[in-house]
Amino acid sequence: MKKIFLVLLFLNLNILNVFSVEPDVFVQSTVNRASEILTKNISKEDKINNLKEIAKETVDIEGVGFYSLGSARKSLNNEQKIKYLKLFEDYFLKSFSSRLSEYTNPEIDVLSKKVLSENYTIVNSVLKETAERPEVKIDWRIYTKNKDNPLIRDLIIEGLSLARTQKEEFASILSSNDGNINSLFQSLEKFSSN
Amino acid sequence: MKKISLILITTFLLAFNANAGSDGELNLREQPKKVKDCFEGINRATFAFNQSLDKAIIKPLAEGYRNLPDPIQKGTHNFVTNLSSLVTIPNNVLQGDIKLAVINTARLVVNSTVGILGTIDVANGMGFPKYEKEDYGQTLATWGFGPGCYVVLPVLGPSTLRDTTGSFMNILGGDPYYNASMHGNNEFLNENVYMATKAVEGIDFRSNNIESFDNLEVNSIDFYASVKSLYLQDRENKINNIRKGNIEIFYKNEEDWEEIDKN
Numbered sequence: 464m465k466k467i468f469l470v471l472l473f474l475n476l477n478i479l480n481v482f483s484v485e486p487d488v489f490v491q492s493t494v495n496r497a498s499e500i501l502t503k504n505i506s507k508e509d510k511i512n513n514l515k516e517i518a519k520e521t522v523d524i525e526g527v528g529f530y531s532l533g534s535a536r537k538s539l540n541n542e543q544k545i546k547y548l549k550l551f552e553d554y555f556l557k558s559f560s561s562r563l564s565e566y567t568n569p570e571i572d573v574l575s576k577k578v579l580s581e582n583y584t585i586v587n588s589v590l591k592e593t594a595e596r597p598e599v600k601i602d603w604r605i606y607t608k609n610k611d612n613p614l615i616r617d618l619i620i621e622g623l624s625l626a627r628t629q630k631e632e633f634a635s636i637l638s639s640n641d642g643n644i645n646s647l648f649q650s651l652e653k654f655s656s657n
Numbered sequence: 658m659k660k661i662s663l664i665l666i667t668t669f670l671l672a673f674n675a676n677a678g679s680d681g682e683l684n685l686r687e688q689p690k691k692v693k694d695c696f697e698g699i700n701r702a703t704f705a706f707n708q709s710l711d712k713a714i715i716k717p718l719a720e721g722y723r724n725l726p727d728p729i730q731k732g733t734h735n736f737v738t739n740l741s742s743l744v745t746i747p748n749n750v751l752q753g754d755i756k757l758a759v760i761n762t763a764r765l766v767v768n769s770t771v772g773i774l775g776t777i778d779v780a781n782g783m784g785f786p787k788y789e790k791e792d793y794g795q796t797l798a799t800w801g802f803g804p805g806c807y808v809v810l811p812v813l814g815p816s817t818l819r820d821t822t823g824s825f826m827n828i829l830g831g832d833p834y835y836n837a838s839m840h841g842n843n844e845f846l847n848e849n850v851y852m853a854t855k856a857v858e859g860i861d862f863r864s865n866n867i868e869s870f871d872n873l874e875v876n877s878i879d880f881y882a883s884v885k886s887l888y889l890q891d892r893e894n895k896i897n898n899i900r901k902g903n904i905e906i907f908y909k910n911e912e913d914w915e916e917i918d919k920n
Contacts, residue, residue: 622894635882
């Protein structure tokens with residue numbers, strides 16, 4: 464009985480190991496998928512739609528959304544939270560895919576990783592130099608709470624955090640409108656519908 | 658008289674910065690305090706003015722500059738970068754980085770001579786370490802001065818009271834190129850040459866960032882706030898010398914990220 468238990472335990476550990484995804488492998492695989500889409504001979508609209516699908520699978524949109532809201536998230540009721548997350552997802556996917564779709568044939572090499580905590584690993588990579596642009600350093604903040612399903616929470620391009628920029632942008636809108644969350648909702652809606 | 662006024666303004670700005678940015682505590686290596694946008698109304702108006710100026714004059718010039726042959730663009734970029742060493746070197750010294758000051762002096766000598774007035778970055782090919790600009794704003798920060806309020810300057814763009822003070826240092830004797838142009842008794846340099854060099858430096862920078870700015874503007878819901886955030890992040894990184902390997906400082910503050918997992 465003990466032996467069976469040990470075998471089962473061993474198998475279980477192995478299965479866990481098989482499904483655990485290393486953050487650097489996850490990033491390389493994600494950029495390869497994005498790169499494949501960007502080099503395909505398809506319309507820009509199709510590229511954007513495909514990139515949105517990748518983002519839905521690989522980015523912790525809800526986590527980024529709450530981070531971007533800053534301390535204002537604490538004062539939202541459940542109904543507002545649901546509305547915000549829906550608006551944020553639409554805004555994020557449009558903004559993210561639109562930014563990426565400008566790149567053609569991006570070659571990204573994953574160089575190293577640094578475990579910050581149980582929940583976060585930073586993966587360092589570089590976007591290779593081309594005739595039009597110099598080499599660009601990109602760090603990826605990977606949320607590793609669920610080892611089987613790591614998720615992107617931030618991109619830090621040459622030391623500039625996209626999530627932090629977004630957070631400060633949202634804070635600015637809230638502060639200009641006396642903290643009224645509806646003003647942020649309107650801005651997000653306006654961006655997504657344009 | 659003009660110089661006395663500038664010194665008085667600089668002293669005032671410095672005194673103001675020390676308190677405004679630090680709330681009385683000057684700990685540079687701690688997590689940076691939030692920079693206040695004390696003059697937001699004026700800043701937004703100046704930002705709008707700068708955007709109009711950019712669309713009407715600067716961006717078209719930058720696009721035209723891009724049509725110049727690559728070697729000319731590269732040579733111009735190298736030339737203005739090499740000139741910036743004249744400000745970087747004294748700041749390396751003021752920040753106590755004597756070794757880097759020596760390296761940058763050697764780089765300046767090699768590039769200004771073998772590299773034909775800095776138009777060719779010979780030092781880079783010789784294996785010199787990657788050049789990082791330093792300015793008086795960064796030096797003031799390493800001395801413990803807080804950033805003070807965020808300001809948008811006409812034409813020059815985003816800054817802080819501390820960085821603006823730092824810029825004043827250039828015209829108070831801190832920039833040898835400015836001194837030689839304005840006060841030097843020579844036939845090659847004068848005020849117009851100095852202003853033209855600064856204009857070319859600005860156009861060179863703008864031409865390297867046309868797509869980035871366009872992309873940022875299109876994908877921002879508050880472009881002013883995005884530019885402010887990126888400027889302040891970039892200054893923090895430069896002050897903390899992130900690109901020289903102090904990356905652990907960058908990822909030190911995890912509170913915001915950890916907090917959302919508790920909700």
